[in-house]
Amino acid sequence: MTSKPVKPLLEIQNLDVTLKNRDSYFKALDDLSFNVLPGEILGLVGESGAGKSMTGSAILGLIEPPLFISKGKIIFKGKRIEENAISVRGSMISMIFQDPLVSLNPLRKIGDQLVETIRTHINIDKAEAITYAKNLLEEVGIDRERFNAYPHTFSGGMRQRVVIALALAPNPSLIIADEPTSALDVSVQALILALLKRLCKERGTSIILITHDMGVIAETTDRVAVLYSGRLSEIGKTSEVLNSPKHPYTQGLIAATPRIDADSLKTKLYQIPGTMPDLSEIPDGCPFHQRCSKSIPKCSENNPPLLYDRASCWLLEKESV
């Protein structure tokens, strides 16, 4: 085997997204850096407002005023795309949204929507596109005969399958899935995640899976990045992060997640005190230090960088010394 490291598909380097409100500026994403390797599933996890979806939007160039990218690079296949994401949007990076009912046009047959997407990105004639679309439908587990059906005749899980077919249609190298199963039942969720995982492994497509559900992260992703207040608090292999979290926030988040366990009735869930600060109220130093049970004086003075490519926490520095 070669010792050469795999070249990442997508690199995000020191990305800042800033919100301008009158004369004040707030950082929605603060110095965010991570890579996505070819064929891997990277999970982005965090609470509402942590910047998960913002990261997805930034990659696709969907950041609009009053938000703007104030610093940093987004490099996709060796090219910087933060200025002209339209060149890759849809064709090389596609997106799956949370609510499948909103992402499909209710007035058009799913077949027409598929054919339109295919012909926008791939140069083939209509008859070929129809065959291609029908094959895609079959691949995501929908009967070819449903080609001419309208979205409202499908159930939520089936609609999400159609949306996956739409996302896969142009053969993208990266799919950003923003809470793809949050609106679905558990049994359907398991099927959809398995489908997404299988199709992407077959095609070598990478996925950025945005979710707030640690269970989904545990069962689906290869690596996971934990976001807090627009900053990366921890990143690493999913099994390592979940089994031995380094950042106190990740530790708290994992301890607060209820587990299916016959004995958990007797104990109380761990609770992180307080809530995530508002963008305008992010404290100096580490954004988590006010809620952190292990904070040291340094935490309130300086914002820790990502240490050992793992966690942004000053405690890690001590650990090694």
Place this chain on the structure above:
Amino acid sequence: MSFLTTSHLSRYFDLSEPWLVRKIKGQPKKLLKAVDEVNIGVERGQTYALVGESGSGKSTIAMMVAGLLKPSSGTVLFNGDNFFNPSLGKIKRMSMRKSVQMIFQSPYASLNPRWKVGDILKEPIKAFSLIEDETNQINRVCELLEQVGLSPRDMLKYPHEFSGGQRQRICIARALASKPEIIICDEPTSALDVSVQAQVLNLLKDLQQAFSLTYLFISHDLAVVSTMANKIGVLKQGILVEEATPSKLFLRPEHDYTKMLLSAAPDISNASRI
């Protein structure tokens, strides 16, 4: 007898075509059995959880238990009293309403955005004429806010000034206002983040101990249910397929549907599976 009992509780919805269309096409009536012959018993001071997927009839049962929806057949009994007993007097019905309260899924939709929190909490106190005196009403509101971990000053704010978790606390305070015996929690934490969910679930547990409350807890999340319930009922398309204590349900599920739900539920302990 249990504190809350439902016997042969059923609710059917008529989805048939109009009469004339049915006659022409020769179709029979079409009934949706949303809840079909459900028998559950909830003991005082305990938590009974109903789990199942969307459309399994969880919320329909909650509505019938709360007296908001009339059962097609069967009865709901609280301490031996039935909401829909026509001979039940007005005063008796009022006191039953007082002892049954609900917490809903979305704390965004269940608070009136134009009312101050103080007014929202005063509403049940006034509606059931619990306290007549204005100053005492305000004192009670302060007490309620403190019980759910909010500050009495929050009484003057509007719901939009609070986060999702804080709003759910307001909903809980409102449910507590009439000093109920049973609270029906319909997916109380589905709209909340994990860390906030832990806070709300712990609060519900504390309040249960403090006021010896009975909960009918409705959720689709087996992990949440496992931290709350003394007894779990699994619903599938309106039918109660399995009923057991958590230790039995999670370790030795009997029905295939329960097994399927357990295996499909994403669980954080499964990180090693990859």
